[in-house]
Each structure stands twice: as structure tokens, then as C-alpha cells.
Amino acid sequence: MNKLWVKFLGLALLAFAAFVAVEWDAWQQARLRGQVVAAPVGGGAIPALARELLDAEAPKTVIHAWATWCPPCMVEMPKILDMLQKPHPGVVFVMLNEDDEPETLARFLAAKGLDKAPLPGVRWVHDKEQVMGQALLPSLKLPTTWVYDGTGVLLQRMDGSVDWATFLNVL
């Protein structure tokens, strides 16, 4: 039995077994797809009242609801502004200000120097009466962030502060 080919046959067998092991899940899951039960999930389209926030040109729109009086929003705001300094191709950001007086928002933008040097691809929208905010989410709590695609289908909603560095990377 002391033959080289026996040794290599053994190794080849093992390699084949390893190949099967690696591909096993793919085969199993092909079977699983056959057992799919139809179950539609609704509530994906953007509400008509907030439709104007969407940029039909851009593949993705990020809507971020915030306010100057909301502590967690203001904690993460410097980070957001810092991250938005550089352009994010294909992504439009809508900073939806809720419930603040127009002067407060203007003062905030001036303080950050954003009135003179606007950020690329970022729109600041003032929503004093929370019309659009409530349309997006009736029980709105700040901060909340949505990601919509160009056709207005909701891709992701995040309730609360976000780890912006990694989030924007993934976008």
C-alpha cells in the first residue's frame, strides 16, 4: 500500500469533502427557497406629504429628522456635519428640522458657517409644524433617520442616534 497515489487519492478525497462542505449551505438554501411562503410586507412607500423631500435624480435619499432642542441630535450633529464635508456621490441628504422657530434654524446654520459654505448634496428643510415628520412617522421621536431609494421605497429606518462614520461608508 506504500504508494504515492494512495496518499494523493486520500488527500483528493479530503479536498472533495471540503469542497462539498463549503458548497453545502448553498445547496441547502436552494431547497429552502422552494418553500417560500408568500407574505407581503407593506408600508414601504414614502407618504405623499413627504414626497417633495425625495430627489428623483439621486439613487438614495437620506432623511434625518432633528431639532436644536433635542440633546441626542445635537450630540451627534458635529459628527454628521464633519462627515458631510466630503461629497457622497449618489446620495442626497435632507436635514429635516422639526419644531424649531425659523430664526433658530437660521442662527444655527450661521453659527456653523453653513449659510456661506453649504455642504455638498445636503438640503436643510424647515418643518415647523412637523407636517412631513408626522407623515413619515406618526409617533416621531428625534432623532430618526430614513433611507429611501429613488422611487420612494423605504430601504431602512433608524430610530435614535446613528454611528455615522460606518453608516455613510456602507451607503
Added chain:
Amino acid sequence: MTQCAHEVLVGIPLLLGILVLLMILVVLGTLAQAHMPLYQAQALYFNAPLVWVAGVLPLPGVPVVLGLLAFTLLLRVLDDPLTWRKAPVFVSHVAVILLILAGMANTMGSRMGYVVAAPGISTRLWQKEPMDDATPPSAWPVLGTLPFTVVLQKFERVNHPGTDVAASFSSEVVVVPEGAGQGFKALISMNKPLRYDGYTLYQASYVEVEPGKVSSVLAVVYDRSRLLPYLATAVLALGLLWRLGQKMLRRWLLLFVIGVFLAPSGWAEGALWDGLAVQHLGRLKPMATMAGVVVPQILGRGVREVEAQALLADWMMTDAVAEGKVKLTLGSPSLIAKLGLKPSPDGYTVPELVVALRPLAPALEQWEVLPDKALTVRQKEVLELVGRVENVLAIPRTLVMVRPSVMINPDVSAAVGLPVGLASPWEVLSRKDAIMAALVDKKVSPPVQQELVRMVAFLKAVAPERPNGLLRLIPPAVGDVWLSPWMALREEGGVSARQAQALKGWGMMAAAYPAVESVGWLEGKRLVCEAEAPAVPTFRLKLEELVVAYPPLLWSLLPMGLGLLGFLWGRMRFLAPWVGLGGGLLGISLGLLSRMVILGRPPVATLYESVVFVAWVVLALAVLFGRKYPPARVGGLALAILLIGVSFFLTQGNDTMGVLIAVLNTRFWLGVHVLTITAGYAFALLVGAGAIACLVHVILRGRAEAMERAQRWLSALILAAVLFTAVGTLLGGVWASESWGRFWGWDPKENGALVLTLWLIAVMHIRMMKPFPLLFWLGSAALTPVVVALSWFGVNLLSVGLHSYGFISGVAGGLAVFCLGAVFLVVLLVLGAWKRAV
């Protein structure tokens, strides 16, 4: 030149060097986990190509060393001629190469993250674990997006009956593939992951984002290579078993029998409380067991079984607690000082403690809501004392409602229709309407009216603010959550007939106990037992009472001790093994079997159980190997006595049969893993005992050559130890992979098992060195128990990691003494043997 390099590369010394280096790295990385988070220790010690020890000494990192190991093994595999004799070695070596390759593929190709699914909200966000626990789920770092959307439909958490310990979680989700208008429903529960599109979704845990809003946390792993380690494990097991079979073909069958056992198919003096059941910490158990747990815990000191049962009766059915007859011992002087108490060796009465604790009440409210980690040792001590005091106060309250305590005089009796004499508040309450009518209508005379008002005031005074659930004595009308008398009386829809009978029975017992009236006691007990009967597994309960009264493990020490003594004495040599091994094996078998019956699961889920199980395996092996290799008998007996002794230190009170936390419950792979690895520990301990016996043999006889057979047996034992520890450790990986989605996580306990495996592999290969260094081999084999002790108990001292079932303190001193003593003994023996041989 190349020839020379080749020699070095395939040589045993290099292999030993690699193994020792790996052990050092693993130990360093494990110790580091005590003072830094796991991911950091992992990055510094296990994933880095270069490790700086103490910042100055550079060592090659784990990936480099493993790569070198795979390379030398590959050379070995290609070099060695393949014959039938060498085939198992070939297979084992190939398996190790495959394992290392699988590890590399896993490190490079797999990604693990979490999906936090809030009910009804679709998400595809794949997030990493946050750096600290305080980060809300939305702010966890984002790893990527999944190619499908997950919507949580329903999250369920099921507790063990009557406790807050989770028995299982599950999430019902809808998965919608990208771009599809439809999805499919799937149920993800603990240990039942969903595999889809190359991703595996496991139920990890849950977070309560705001009160009442629970989000399910799913671990999501993308890993194409996840089955490779399984394959490597199977091949390694095959190779080592084959090799073992070659070494001892005759014992093959016996090993097979042990193997079959390893595949899990799946258990006082009771006169006072005899036959009565109570639900405590999620498990139905005899009152005797409960007394043995609760009474020492409250008193803060050890109490004999019989005494504990009598004390519980005193506390429940007399006014001993309120009268200050119960004295709680406080162990820590700092606690005594903090409470402003005078040192007192007898302890402190409950009223004294209540007064002493009162000024701390505002602080206590704050501490109680803090997580365990945030508390200082001092605060924990106070909270623990508060728990003890609350428990001792809860006990007499338990039966207040059913204990006859309200005097009914003939006038009152006539007015409300209760019999004359003592009545229980419960009976009085059942006539509530009549009492109210008598008071409102004013048809009764003023003295009677006064008496009635006094009764109502008394009833208000005995009612506690909230029903306590410590002593759940009353069987439920439906379901499996037992109730305390208070809870039963507060149930909506009133008590059922059976519950009423049980309550009445307890009332009779409570009336009879202070009066020392045995007829009433027995009659009450009969009523309770009868009412409980349908809800109680009578056989299990009886068995447990029997086991509590006559602990088989304790009794097994007697024949084993006698056997060992007889052996040492010398004249009884023929009898000793039979008495010691037979009696010990019988006792431990009975103990383990009864546990299996009572608990309905394999007896290896807690540290205590696994120690007892190892003792059983050691004895069984000593019986098997004893005929051909007599030193195994003495070694086995001594080890078993030691282990059973150790096991008594691992119990807390007398109830060693706690419920298991969710992830440990009912898992096939877990059962196989723990049984295999504990058998591995047993073999490793026997290796040590056998090696010491060999060393003594050399010293006594002076001729090493004559022990050819003993050496063969020892090397077979080492091989068996390698087989069981290596395969057992890898099976642990299989289990972890099945339930958490990662095969290996550098958890301290995993590392401990790995170090032991590496050690045994090193010892095994020393025998292949030329010339054969016999004393070096025996010496390192004799040190194996030290490695076992450190990797088995020692890692528990770190108190970090996932194997939290066995965190213990207070054994550190014993462990250190054992290890130093053993090292000293082995060094002495090796020196003696060396002198003798020269």
C-alpha cells in the same frame, strides 16, 4: 544544507517548540482577558502576526505559529511512507492541517454582526457589537447591509416557571429578498437558526429600547467555510480512534461501550416534611431540599440537614422570627461596621437587622436597579443581606392566612356563622359578606361589633403589600407555576377545590405544629399530599427525598477510603480493589443515575456535575485497566476520592440541581461536547496518576527497561486523553457554531481546553524523540493533572467569558497549594528516579 533544514523542520524538537509557544500565547491571551475586553485581547494576542510580551519581548503571533505548524505537518505527511500502520497518524496529521486551513478561511472569509429587529419595522442593517453596553442599538457601528430585509413579527421570551431566568427566546420574522415583492416567514429560536443566502441568522438576545418595547437581537454570520471545522473534527476523531484501536485492539470494545455512554440519549431525614413539594427557583422539589438551601443561606452558616428542616418549620409556623429567636451570621466585618452594629459571634436577630438597615433604605432603592457590574463589593454585601432578611421575613408570612389566629367567641360565631374557637384569616375572609352585613346593619350588640372591627383591623394588618413568592406550596389550577398561599388567595376566580384542600391542610399543620400535636400535623399533611398528587411527579420527588436523606456520593467515600487503606496496608490487596472500586462505582453510579431521573437530562451541565462525572469515568477506567495495569487501581481510587471531595466544595447548600439558563438546556451537541471533554479530563488525570506510579516504580526497582508494558499502557492512556480532549474541545466548537455562529472565540474555557490538548499532544510526541528521554516523558506526563486543574478550575477564577456556569471564588488557595504541591512532588520523583537510573 537543505537536507539539514528539512530534518529540523520535520523533527520533534521543532514541533515541541511550536506547541510550547502556542501554549504560552494562549495563556497570555487568556490572562489578558481579565483586564481588557475580549475583542482587544483577541486582536493583540490571537490575530496579530507579532506579539509583544510586556512590551519588550517579541514573539511570533498565533497565525504565524499555526502556519509554521501546518507547514511542518505537510512536510511530515508528504515524507512519511503510507502504510497501514502509519495510516491513522497520516489521517490525524491531515486533519490538523485541515483544521488550521479552516481557521484561516474563517478568519479571512467570515463576517459576523447583528441585526436589531424592532417589531414591525423592516431592517437590513448589519451592525457590529458596540464598544460599550450603554450604546443604543441604532448607534451600533454599521458593518453593511444584507441582501434581504428582515421584519420582526413577534418576539417571545419564555421563563422557567416562577422565575426570571429565561428558558428560551424566539423571533418570528418575515424575510424579503432584495427586489422581491414577497417574502417568507421563518421562526428563529435559540439553537434553531435560519440559514439564507449564505447568511445564518441566530437568536442572540434582546434589548429593551424603552420600557415595554423589546427588540430582538439576531446574530448574523456570513461564513462559507463554517462546515470545514466540522469535517476536520470528524477526520481527527477518526484518525485518533483508529490509532487507539491499533494500540489496544482488545480494549477496543470496551472503549466502544464508553463511547456509547458518551452519546447522550436524552437524574434526610424526611420525616418532618416527607412527601411535601414546593416550587423553588423554577424547579419542583421536596420541602426537605428547599429547607437545606434556604435555611443555611438565610443564616449565613452551615446547618445540618435535620436541623435546617426543623428550623424552617419553626420559622413558618411559630413567631420565632418576630421574637428575635433567629440569628443571622454576618461574615464581613466591614458590613457589620457599615451597619453600625457591635461585633457579635452569634449573629444578629431579624428585628436588630431591620433597624440597622433602615437608614440605608433610600440608597438601597437606587442600588437595586443598578446592574450587577456597577455595584461595589460593599454594596453587594448589603443587598445580599437585604435579600436574606426579606426571605426570612417572608417565611412566617407565608402561612399567616391559613394559620388559625383569630379567636371567635360564641357571640361572634352566632353573628357571622363561623365555628367557635380559633379561625384562620382565610376562613374569616370567606365570611366577609356576613361580617360587613353585621357591621352595616348594626343588628349585633356593640361588644360584638367592636370585636368585628378588631378582626377587620387584624386582617388588614396581616396582609402584606405584595404577595411573596418564596414558598410556592400550592399547586396551580392550570399551568405549571406553583403559587404561595397568598398568591393562590389572590388569584382571580378564587381557589380551586384542590387548592382549597391544600390550603386547609397547611392550616391544620400550622395549627398543630406549635401545639406539638402529631395527629393534626399528619392529617394536614395527608390533605396537602392528596391535593398535590396530580401536580407532583411522585416517583421523582420520593427519589430526591431518598437521595437527600442518604447521599450516595457521600456514602461512596466509605468503600473507596477503605479500599485505598486496604491497598496501602498491603495484606488486603486482593480484597481492596473490589471493595473500593465496586463500592465507589456503585455509589457514584447511583448518584448520577438518580440525578438523571430527577432532572431528566445528562448529568454534566454544571461544574459540580462534571466533577462527579469525571470521578465516575476515572473509576470505570481504573476497573477496565486495573487487571493488566494494577497501579491504575490505586491511582483511580485516590483520584476519585479527591474528586468527590472537591465536588462537595462546589455545592451551595444541599440542592445541587438548579435549572439551566436557556442556551445550556437540551442541546445534543452540548451533551456530547461536555461528556467527551470531561472524559478527556478523566483520562488526563489518569495519565498523571499512571506516570507518577511509573516514576515510583523506577525509584523502587531502579530499572527502567523492565517497565516496557507499563510504558505502552501509559502511552495508550495519553493517546486516549488526546482523543477525548481534542475531539471534545472541537465538539464544543461545533456546538458554539450551531448555537452562536462562531466555531472558536478564544473564550477562557476554550483556551484552557486547548492548552491541555496542546500539552497532551506535546507529551505524546516526546515519546517519539530519539534517544527516548524516559524521565522527561514521565515527568511531563506526571504534570498533566496540574494543567488539568489550571485549565478546568483555574480559568474560572478569571470570572470572564461565556462558560459562566462555574464561576467560583475561594478555591484559588486550594488550587495554588495543589499545583505547587504536585509540581514539587513530580520534581522530587524525577530527581529520585534520575539518581537511581544513573
